[in-house]
Amino acid sequence: MLRVVQDFLGLTRPMQDADGIACFTVNTAAGRIALNEILQNIRRTILLVDLDGSFWDPVRWPKRPLIVCQIPRLFSRLGRHRLFMMAYLTGRASEQLRSFGMLVRGVVAWCQFGAERWQDGKQVDLVPVPPGLEAAKSELDGTPYSVERKTHAVAVHWTAADVDSAVELLLTQQQTLADQHLLAYHPGNLVVELSPLGMSKKVSAACFARQFLPAEVIEGFVREFTPVEQGVYEQIWASLEASGTKFVPSLQSPYFIFVGDSAPDMGVFLLLDYLRGLGIPVLKVAVKGNNPYKPLEDLADIVVDGPAGALQFVRELELHTAPWWLRFLRRSLGHAA
Template sequence: MGDPTYSPPDPAELPEPVTPAGREGLAALLAHPERAVVALDFDGTLAPIVPDPEQARAHPDAVPALAALAPRVRSVAVVTGRPAGVAVRYGGFAGVPGLDRLVVLGHYGAERWDAVTGTVRAAAPHPGVAAVRAELPGFLDAIGAWRGTWIEEKGRAVAVHTRRAQDPEAAFEALREPLAELADRHGLIVEPGRLVLELRPPGMDKGVALAAYLREVGAESVLYAGDDLGDLPAFGAVEKLRSDGVAGLLVCSGSAEVKELAGRADLVVDGPPGVVRLLSSIAAQLA
């Protein structure tokens, strides 16, 4: 449930992208919303980052903002490394009026939840994930990295968090190479994030998932918002699509922890509250 005092912002509050390509992307979305896809990361974009990932929940006004915007565009897609069902549950997306065209691409596109059916479709899991899952606790203990680290079970991937360590950044950097070697032995790759290293199968990332979905629905413009290193492939996909004639707006959900996206973004907003305000402003502009 959103804040009962919440009301959509004045359309005049719509921020202006700082780049010509971003301004073109926003203009295309506003001119022909029925041809546009709004795609968003979950953690750090729709949901604030919290010490325990299992406690992450969408910003209280995220669902009202999405429900106001979704009927006016071709589709809204949540693109996340989380299992699709988990993102749906933590986001509160199921059964919401106005979100019948919402799609969640989970595990970087290996899973897909469609609001219209309420079901998840998934590819077969990679055997290396089960092997790493079994080996990882002893592996961290053997290299002296158990204290302060935390393993997150993600179904088709497994992640090691360092946010609770005495020196989170130092622990993160110290684990990069050992975890990369462990992942490689089992045919996996390591995806770095905000004080987290995720071991997952190769061949899928947010850019691949996003590009495939945009082709599927025939989008002519796209807004993509993200906050983390894992969103760089999606940024790259939108940049490539721009050269192919698809208008795009890249939004960085700002963070002091990850600055790489801001330099490539057309628009930087103040974390999930800023993303919610942007979505609400676009919906108000289209009303």
């Protein structure tokens, strides 16, 4: 009888693009299958997200992002009560996220592209600071752009209003700077980041996924890395083991969702494509913004419209995992609960 009432009220419907219930469409058959699996097995789902450009608009001055105040509470609720894990994979430093109120209970933060990891108040540096970083930072003194100096990386920000030719010149200069000081070069959404050589979201995501899967599963993906990337991968994993991080080496039937918006996130999409090829349900969500990265959108299962669309996607994810009576209340109150 209870099931009949739920069906009548529409409380057991999957996510859909109808009646204002959701702000997205699942574009791929594999994505629809994965989403159905995820909603039925939510407590084995791992939600990994990018932050800048995905959940708030990128800004020229990185200390002043406009973060919707409900985001930290929503993410913490997902990590503590709904999902197996809620995690960030971001270029931000952990201290920056702390100042924004984004380091919350129930969330694991992989920061500076995975150079540092934060969980439950404990931060661990996973790779050494690159020796050429300080010299690269000093050469950025006097630049007209906004320079974000971090422990393991440096980023330069601009705005969508800046002249395209000036941005192209900036990118060329940063590529040269990276080559001179043996740093990795990562152009993103209104930002270019210089980080340890071999460090990328692709490498960090592989280490992240290895926490939940047998090592041999991830090794097939890692074999395609360059020797430098493999060295960073091994360094990160060794640091995780030395830090006493608790692993779940073989989580039964794990499910992965990733939300990202720019070129550095492509590496995570490649990992999810690899896992999908092994029969693991994954969902790739691309965020369309002021500076959309078309290859990411073309490979995504779901494309949402800007940070507001990404936030709505996560709200819908939580809404569909809550008890039926809470889903009814939240829909009635417009998700205000």
